[in-house]
Amino acid sequence: MIARLSVADTTGTAPDLLSAATGLSKTAVKEAMTKGAVWLKRPGSKERRIRKAGFALLAGDHLALYYDPAILALIPEQPIQLARERHYSVWYKPAGLLSQGSRYGDHCSLLRHAEKLKEIGGAARLVHRLDREARGLVLLAHGRQAAAALSRMFQTRAIDKRYRAEIHGILGPVGEVVTCDAPLDGKTARTLVTVRDIHEDRETSRVDIRLETGRYHQIRRHLSLLGHPLVGDRRYGAGNDGIGLQLVACSLAFICPFIGRQRRYVLDDDGSAVGLRR
Secondary structure: OOEEEOOOOOOHHHHHHHHHHHOOOOOHHHHHHHOOOOEEEEEOOEOOOOOOOOOOOOOEEEEEEEEOOHHHOOOOOEEEEEEEEEEEEEEEEEOOEEOOOOEEOOOOEEHHHHOOOOOOOOEEEEEOOOOOOOOOEEEEEEEEHHHHHHHHHHHOOEEEEEEEEEEEEEOOOOOOOEOOOOOOHHHHHHHHEEEEEOOOOOOOOEEEEOOOOOOHHHHHHHHHHHOOEEEOOOOOOOOOOOOOOOOOEEEEEOOOOOOOOOEEEEEEHHHHOOEEEE
16 A cells, blocks of 8 residues: 655644554554655655654655555564674675665665664665575675765776576586676676586586676576576576575675775675675
């Protein structure tokens, strides 16, 4: 359900107005607010979430409630902060957790989890994303300046990201490097896939992946185009295979723009166990 209304009478609170407009209880509206499903658009200002029931409304404000009880009831596995530096932190995002929220809430997102930490708070900024179905390392910036610097590094490929995955079929012998440079969405795209080992009993292979470009769902689309979709890929493969998407963001390496030193963060044990090596 999506409910929108304009504020004329400022004597009521957001829960009062939205409850009257939708028939939902005030308790339900307050829960939706806490979980990031209520938005405010004030003339001359950018639309934003509001979470506090007592937020002072002004005449002319526009409220929107994006209410989906199934989403609000979700309780995903929690992310883990693996390293915290002054200007950024490195996190393990489990499968099923969003990198950032949607209109219908952000309580199931890595970014919101970081925002609630006292030592980071509202300074957390997302500078790259990892698919909801995937798991692995995500870098969060602390503050606008750090976000701008790290975003530029991602855009210019100054941050080396590596992935490991399990794919259907035998792509080649162990050690072989296969390149896919099929354009995606009318743009150049290049993915390098190295065969790590082969599971002949279930006709799958484990591979290491490096991206030279960053297109939407690039890994999943390129592996599908090669005829070897990721195991568990419901969108570009044959289904979820009962085990979920087998894609792990396992390594981040870059020269820190703040201290000028090489930094490399590697998820141990192919992402099956949460650990970090620098």
